[in-house]
Amino acid sequence: MTLERPPTRTPTQHIVRIARAAWRAEVGVWLSLYRFVFRRPKVPPGASGFAYHSPILTILVVFIVLSAIEIPIIDLIVHPWPWIRIPLLIAGIWGVTWMLGLLLGFLTRPHAVGPDGIRVRSGAEVDIDLPWAAVASVERSHDVVEKAPKVRVEESHGRTLGLRIQNETNVLVLLEAPVHVQLGSDHHEIDAVRLWTDDLDGFLAAVRTHIP
Template sequence: MAGHEMRVFASFGMWAARRRHGVPAGASAFPYARGQALMMYAFAFVCAVETFGMWALLRDYPVLHRVTLVLDVYTVVMVLGLHAASVTRPHVVTREALRVRRGAHVDLRIPVERIAEVRRENRFTHTPREGELNLDVGAQTTLTIELAEPVRHMTLLGRPKEISVVRLHAEEPDRLARALDKVRRGRTRPSPALDRPV
């Protein structure tokens, strides 16, 4: 949890500098945060209003006033930090792997050779199932990735899970699907031709 919060706070600096985390040269980044931006800003505004309200209500109780103010300000900062982490940590496609992420708490590397199928699929319901990882934004996923072999995913609390199906949201799902197809074709080399007798 401490590591998660450090990543969230580090995202503020990257957000301000308009930098992205974990996007090496030659890689393609695919953002997903736009679909949640309005909701996150609205939630931060509601938390800020509540902070002001509690500050006014509890000003005659100094100890409780200070504790509540610290907690409320921390909540506003964390809400904005979670959005900053989503903006600065996009999905990434390299020649070797697909890196799927959601904010600072999901970061799963999938080797390209383990990807069996990439399917464009809009889904609005995601019932938790064993072996599936749903990275929805605004309750929506736009791409389904089926794996030939499972990959190990560590949950936020450090529990390992074997993942065979990943559903994720991307702002440009068709472009992400094309990038994955291109990388997969590039790794499937044609068989060498047999030597002809002289």
């Protein structure tokens, strides 16, 4: 088996694809801020949410703090030149807000296990619904792959979506039949999903309440 190759795109299609991805990311950041402020995590009714941000929490917090410290320092340096100062101030505030929204995307969109199935998330970027009828099994499976594509096809159980945190996953969801998913502007057919959850035992216990 070989890795899936995306279809060839024209330069215009590449630009449109990047613009759409940037727009989705921007909207996701502001929706995450909204959900956090108004305490509306995206968890279906009757479902339990499971976080997956612990391995990257320290890194994101450090970046946010350093970026926030940079704003007054740079503002002090360029204070005599308003034509430079104001754009840099706006860019700095936007950058901190964006990174904060990125972090809150993980916090407000956890994986979810409930009566209707499993919702697999990766911040505001990925939200996949796996109803119980589509799930064959859920098992503990620690896997580490560096620089892996989102969808790998060389695994023994077929095309596998890997939602990795720091290159790792610890849950493998095998599907009864191929499922179509959308990742950004690309469509894929997958046979399994690998994901990371901070509470592996709790996640598997929640799954066992719905499938033996």
